Amino acid sequence: MYKVIPKEHHKLLNDWMKHVVTYDLKITNATYKKKLDGKFELKVTVNSxxxxxxxxxxxxxININEPIQIGIFKKHPNALDSEKDIIYLKPHQINNNEMKIKIITDFEPIYVGIDPNNTRLDKNLEDNLISSQQIN
Incomplete structure (x- = not known):
């Protein structure tokens, strides 16, 4: 596995293969506003x-310092009709217990989740997803 996984992820591979590592990931707040250019500015608070x-x-x-995906969706991920309902799905380097992340999207961000594909062994998956609130 070390031959095909980039070197910067070897520590994470060691953790996952040689240790029992669990997570407590959650989105505690997600607000957005529509910008003058028609895009949406989303502010997300992540606890990890x-x-x-x-x-x-x-x-x-133990310390956390790894890329974890943040997903933004047009509707609840359990009700997605197709990939077009996924607005954003990219890893962010999570390296603090609480982080504030700002993301600009072209579509209204209805739901926001951390690790939406459940790649981490998380204690509580229920708090990984939140509906975002529009502010003025």
Whole structure:
């Protein structure tokens, strides 16, 4: 696997293959406003924690510093008709327990999620997705 995965992701591969690593990812706030040019400015607050289970079975919080996808959708991801309902799906370098991210989109951002494809072993998937609120 090391031959095909870029070197900058080897530490993450080690964590996933040699350790028990779990996450607590959540979107705590998502607001947007329509700009004069017709685009939408979305501000998202992400909370993220990362844990390693030691040999005694205890979870120890460890630093987080890895790319995790943020997804923006026209409708709830469980009701997507096609790829056209996905406005944005890109990784962001998550390296703090709380981060504020600003994203500009061409379409109204109805739902926002972190790790929408559930690639991380997350303690609570229910708080990974939120409906965004329009502000003036």
């Amino acid at each position: 924690k990362r844990f390693e289970t030691n040999s005694l079975g205890e979870e120890i919080e």
